[in-house]
Amino acid sequence: MKQLIFLFSILISLNLSAQTDADNIKKIYSNSLTNGKSYEWLDHLSTQIGSRLSGSLGAERAVEYTKEELEKLGLDKVWLQPVMVPKWVRGAPEFAYIETSPGVTTPINICALGGSIATPNGGVKAHVIEVKSLAELATLGEAIIKGKIVFYNRPMQADLINTFEAYGGCVDQRYAGAMEAGKYGAVGVIVRSMNLRMDDFPHTGSMSYGDLPNSQRIPSAAISTNHAELLSGMLALDKKINVFFSQNCQQLKDVQSYNVIGEITGSEFPNEYIVVGGHLDSWDLGDGSHDDGAGVVQSMDVLRLLKESGIKPKRSIRVVLFMNEENGLRGGNKYAEVAKAKGENHIFALESDSGGFTPRGFSFDCNDAVFNKVMQWESLFKPYLIHYFEKGHGGADIGPLKNGTTVLAGLVPDSQRYFDYHHASNDTFDAVNKRELELGAATMTALVYLFDKYGIGTISNKEELKD
Structure with missing residues (x-):
C-alpha cells in the first residue's frame, strides 16, 4: 500500500512538472x-x-x-x-466659425489644447496664415504673422504603416505651435487634429509655452480634420477670410x-x-x-x-x-x-x-x-x-x-x-x-x-x- 502511495505521489509530481x-x-x-x-x-x-x-x-x-x-x-x-x-480645466464649450464677409459665417469644430490659456473675453477674430510646419512659420517672420491666427495644417503621413510614427511626425505643431507663433506676435493658433481619418471630432492633447513670457502666450486649439480641409480650401480662394474662436480654459x-x-x-x-x-x-x-x-x-x-x-x-x-x-x-x-x-x-x-x-x-x-x-x-x-x-x-x-x-x-x-x-x-x-x-x-x-x-x-x- 505504501509503495502504491509512493508511486502515486511520484506520478502527481511528474504531472505537475510536465506543465510546460x-x-x-x-x-x-x-x-x-x-x-x-x-x-x-x-x-x-x-x-x-x-x-x-x-x-x-x-x-x-x-x-x-x-x-x-x-x-x-x-x-x-x-x-x-x-x-x-x-489641474487644468476646460471651462465652457469652445465656439468657432469662419467669416467670409461681415455676418456670413460657417461654424467649425474646435477644442482647446491641454495647457492652453483662454481667449480674451469676447474671443479672438483675425485673418489666418496657413503653414505646414514650424520651419515654414520661421521663414514668414513677424511682419506677416503679427496680429494673425496661425493655422498649422500638416496631416499625419498616410503612407506610414506604423501610425505612431505618423503621429510623431506632426505632433510638434500641436505641442510647440503656440510657443513658436507667439514669438512672432500671432494672436492665436489653430492646429489640425492628429487623426488619419476625416471626421468632425477635434482631438485635444498637451501643448507647451516653454519659457515664453506670459505677454507672448496665445490661445491654442485643435480643429477637426474635416474642418481643417474646409478652412484650407476657403483660404485658397480668399486669403482675407477671418476665423473667430473663443475658449475659457485655465490652469489652476x-x-x-x-x-x-x-x-x-x-x-x-x-x-x-x-x-x-x-x-x-x-x-x-x-x-x-x-x-x-x-x-x-x-x-x-x-x-x-x-x-x-x-x-x-x-x-x-x-x-x-x-x-x-x-x-x-x-x-x-x-x-x-x-x-x-x-x-x-x-x-x-x-x-x-x-x-x-x-x-x-x-x-x-x-x-x-x-x-x-x-x-x-x-x-x-x-x-x-x-x-x-x-x-x-x-x-x-x-x-x-x-x-x-x-x-x-x-x-x-x-x-x-x-x-x-x-x-x-x-x-x-x-x-x-x-x-x-x-x-x-x-x-x-x-x-x-x-x-x-x-x-x-x-x-x-x-x-x-x-x-
Whole structure:
C-alpha cells in the first residue's frame, strides 16, 4: 500500500512538472477569454466614472474605484502613492466659425489644447496664415504673422504603416505651435487634429509655452480634420477670410493625487520587481476608454489572471496605475523616484498605452543580448497570432525606470484605428471590443509570466549596451 502511495505521489509530481510554458500560457488565454474582468472593469471606469483628467473629480473617483477592485483580488499589498499633479480645466464649450464677409459665417469644430490659456473675453477674430510646419512659420517672420491666427495644417503621413510614427511626425505643431507663433506676435493658433481619418471630432492633447513670457502666450486649439480641409480650401480662394474662436480654459494650482499600486510578493526573489501598468488619467472630452482605460484594466487583470491560472510568481509583481501621463508624467516620475530612493531592483516593466485593439506583439527597450533571449519566447506567442517582437519604445510612464539594467516593454496592438479616437470625444466604451481587450490582457500576462519564471538569467542588460 505504501509503495502504491509512493508511486502515486511520484506520478502527481511528474504531472505537475510536465506543465510546460505553452500549457500555462494556453491556460492564461483561456481564463482571460472565458472569465476575464478587464471589460467589466472598463465598463465601470468609463461609463460610471467617465473622463479622468489629472486633478479632476473623475480622477479622484478612479483612484478610489481601482484601489477597491485591487483589494478584492486578495493581493499581498495595495496602496496609494501620493503625487502632486497639474489641474487644468476646460471651462465652457469652445465656439468657432469662419467669416467670409461681415455676418456670413460657417461654424467649425474646435477644442482647446491641454495647457492652453483662454481667449480674451469676447474671443479672438483675425485673418489666418496657413503653414505646414514650424520651419515654414520661421521663414514668414513677424511682419506677416503679427496680429494673425496661425493655422498649422500638416496631416499625419498616410503612407506610414506604423501610425505612431505618423503621429510623431506632426505632433510638434500641436505641442510647440503656440510657443513658436507667439514669438512672432500671432494672436492665436489653430492646429489640425492628429487623426488619419476625416471626421468632425477635434482631438485635444498637451501643448507647451516653454519659457515664453506670459505677454507672448496665445490661445491654442485643435480643429477637426474635416474642418481643417474646409478652412484650407476657403483660404485658397480668399486669403482675407477671418476665423473667430473663443475658449475659457485655465490652469489652476497643483493638487494632490495618487498612483494606485497592487503587489503579489515573490515567493523566491521578493526583492526583484516586475511592473505592469497603464495610466489612470485621461483627457476630458471622451471617457478615455482606449487612452488609457484599456491599459489600466488589462494591467489589473494580469495579476488576477496569474492567480486564476494557479501561477505563484517567484518575483514580486506590481500593477501600477500611473496618474498624470497626459499632461505632465508626474506619476511615472514619482514612482521611479521612490523606487530609486528605496533601492528597489526592477528587472522588467511592461506598459499598455496604445489602445485596447487586437494585440500584435511587443516593443522592447533593452540591449541585444537580452533581446536575443526574449526572441526565444516568440514561438510561444505564435498560436495567438502574436508575431511582432521588435526593439523600440517601452512606454512613457515606465520610461523613468530606465537605468541600463531594467528591461522595458510596451504592448503593441494593431494601431490602424487608434488615432481615430485618441484624445477625442469619441474615445468611449462602445469603441472597445471585448475580445480584443481580453486578448491584450492575456498577452501581457503571458509575457510577465515568462519574465518572472526566467528573469534575465546571467545576462546583464549592461552587457553589449548599444542603445
